[in-house]
Structures are given as C-alpha cells and as structure tokens.
Amino acid sequence: MPPFFLGKKLQRPPKTAPMDGIWDTANKLRYYYRSLLQIWSSSKMDTAHRDKVAEVKYECLLFDMDDTLYPLSLGLNLLCRKNIQEYMLEHLDIEKSEVPKMCLDLYREHGTTMAGLKVLGYEFDNDEFHAYVHGRLPYQKLKPDPVLKNLLLSMPQRKIIFTNADHAHAVQVLNRLGLEDCFEGIICFETLNPPKQINYTDDDHVHMGSTPFNNSCDLSEGGCFNSHHQILCKPSVEAFEAAIRIANVDPRKTLFFDDSARNVANGKVAGLHTVIVGCADLVPGADHALNSIHNIKEAIPEIWEVEEGNLQKMIQSPAVETMVLA
Numbered sequence: 561m562p563p564f565f566l567g568k569k570l571q572r573p574p575k576t577a578p579m580d581g582i583w584d585t586a587n588k589l590r591y592y593y594r595s596l597l598q599i600w601s602s603s604k605m606d607t608a609h610r611d612k613v614a615e616v617k618y619e620c621l622l623f624d625m626d627d628t629l630y631p632l633s634l635g636l637n638l639l640c641r642k643n644i645q646e647y648m649l650e651h652l653d654i655e656k657s658e659v660p661k662m663c664l665d666l667y668r669e670h671g672t673t674m675a676g677l678k679v680l681g682y683e684f685d686n687d688e689f690h691a692y693v694h695g696r697l698p699y700q701k702l703k704p705d706p707v708l709k710n711l712l713l714s715m716p717q718r719k720i721i722f723t724n725a726d727h728a729h730a731v732q733v734l735n736r737l738g739l740e741d742c743f744e745g746i747i748c749f750e751t752l753n754p755p756k757q758i759n760y761t762d763d764d765h766v767h768m769g770s771t772p773f774n775n776s777c778d779l780s781e782g783g784c785f786n787s788h789h790q791i792l793c794k795p796s797v798e799a800f801e802a803a804i805r806i807a808n809v810d811p812r813k814t815l816f817f818d819d820s821a822r823n824v825a826n827g828k829v830a831g832l833h834t835v836i837v838g839c840a841d842l843v844p845g846a847d848h849a850l851n852s853i854h855n856i857k858e859a860i861p862e863i864w865e866v867e868e869g870n871l872q873k874m875i876q877s878p879a880v881e882t883m884v885l886a
C-alpha cells in the first residue's frame with residue numbers, strides 16, 4: 561500500500577530572502593514537515609467522515625404484532641381479555657367475582673395473565689389455553705393492508721415479529737393482514753418457551769413463520785424457559801435479551817416497535833432503539849412516537865436512508881441469505 565501522501569501535491573515553500581547553509585535547509589524542512597502534517601490530518605478527517613457515512617443506523621426492525629400492525633380500535637384486545645377471563649372461570653374454577661381483577665393484576669405483574677396463572681401454580685396446557693383465547697377471535701375483523709405491506713417491503717432492513725402470542729395466532733393475523741411475506745421470521749410464545757422435551761443443538765433450527773432461523777438460543781444460559789411454572793415473555797428484559805440472541809441482531813442497530821409503553825421501556829433497557837406505536841407522544845424509553853404504523857415513513861425517514869454500498873452489504877448478509885434460501 562503506498563504512503564498516504566502519495567498522489568497529493570506537496571505545498572511548495574514560498575520564496576524567501578536568500579539564506580545560506582543550515583538556516584535555509586531548516587526552513588525548507590519546516591515547510592515540508594508542516595505540509596505533510598496538513599495532508600496527514602486531512603486524510604484522517606476524510607477517513608473518519610467516510611466511516612461515519614458508511615455506518616448503517618438500523619440493520620434490523622423488530623415488530624410487536626397485536627395492536628401495533630393493526631389498530632387497537634379493532635377491539636381484538638378486549639375480546640382476547642374476555643376469552644382469558646372465561647377460561648379462568650370455566651377451566652380453572654376461579655371465583656367469578658375475582659376473575660376481572662385477578663386477570664388484570666396478573667397481566668400487570670407478570671407480563672401476561674397466562675404467565676401469572678402459572679406462577680400461582682395453576683396447571684393447564686399451553687396450547688389449549690391459546691386455542692381458547694386466540695383461536696376463537698373474530699379474525700375476519702382483520703383486513704388486508706396493502707399500504708403497510710408496501711411500506712414493509714420497501715424497507716431494506718431485516719424485519720422480524722416479536723410477540724407474546726402463540727405461533728398459530730401470529731400466522732393467522734399476518735395472513736389476514738396480507739403481511740405473511742413481509743417478515744423474515746416470528747419470535748413468539750413457543751420460541752421463548754419451547755416444550756420441555758425439545759433440546760436444540762447447534763445444527764437445529766427454530767422455525768419462525770415459514771422461515772428457519774439458526775437457533776442461537778442456548779437453554780443452558782437461561783435464554784429460553786421451559787419450566788411449567790415460569791413463562792418468558794415481554795416486558796421482561798430477559799425476554800428481550802433472548803429475542804436479540806435468537807434473531808442474532810445487534811440491539812444498537814435494531815429498531816423495536818410496540819404499542820405497549822412498558823415493552824418500549826424495557827426494550828430500551830435491553831439496548832434497542834424504540835418506537836411507541838398508537839401514541840402521539842413519547843413515553844419513557846421511546847425514541848420515536850407513531851400515531852399509526854402507517855406514519856412510519858414521515859416519522860423515521862432514516863429507515864430508507866441507506867447508501868448504495870450498504871444496501872448491497874445488507875442484501876448480501878448471511879441472515880438475508882437464509883431468508884432467501886428458505
């Protein structure tokens with residue numbers, strides 16, 4: 561590699577009054593030295609500028625699903641809560657007068673009511689619970705959203721769903737919204753809480769959506785829970801850390817979208833950039849606020865501001881290759 565100053569014209573010393581001997585030589589050396597110093601420092605500044613420009617701000621976009629990719633006003637959230645309360649009443653024999661408050665208290669304290677019920681020692685089948693709570697939702701309320709689909713497909717970053725819901729619900733919602741091809745994968749209940757008998761190895765894959773991810777979730781490190789009494793879910797910081805490991809993303813280059821203020825707050829604790837959705841004002845820990853996910857381009861244009869060179873790098877990244885090959 562040639563010296564950094566080759567190719568650049570050195571500044572000639574100005575004409576000065578004739579000086580003899582050592583003083584003339586010393587003066588010339590001083591000018592040349594200063595010229596070299598100027599070139600060296602401008603070369604360093606150029607490199608720093610290039611590095612800054614070349615840096616990709618976001619490599620991955622992590623999306624909550626329910627009430628984030630479709631509006632809260634559809635009312636699925638309330639219907640979901642109603643189903644949970646019915647399950648508590650009919651399958652767990654909890655006193656009717658206690659159910660509403662208990663449902664809400666457990667949700668607030670443990671992330672989901674289901675997680676709280678397990679902590680209290682209630683034993684029930686996870687799949688049966690999800691089928692009762694989500695399986696009976698009026699999914700026909702969800703309509704295809706081509707505007708959101710086009711927005712998502714135009715984003716150059718990796719896009720991943722991170723939801724507390726079960727896989728069947730996630731697939732159903734994404735299909736109804738017409739967004740099934742917009743995401744590299746789904747991190748859902750089963751991803752963070754795999755059945756006890758499953759032991760993943762380095763060669764195995766966790767299937768999220770229709771796409772396999774390399775499974776970087778090490779059960780021995782407590783990244784995934786398989787206890788019958790403890791469920792790993794948002795908003796716990798451990799759930800975020802597990803999702804970050806599984807998706808193999810750099811949280812400092814990942815933008816996380818969620819309609820829940822507590823999820824946003826702990827997403828920030830886990831090191832993510834954060835967006836509160838469905839809210840005009842920032843909440844603690846949020847970097848951006850979006851009234852609707854449809855406003856994303858106006859609110860966060862930097863998602864699309866990726867230089868051509870970086871675009872090529874992102875397209876050629878191993879993660880995206882996995883997506884393409886799946």
Ligand SMILES: [Mg+2]
Binds near residue numbers: 626
């Ligand atoms: Mg949500």
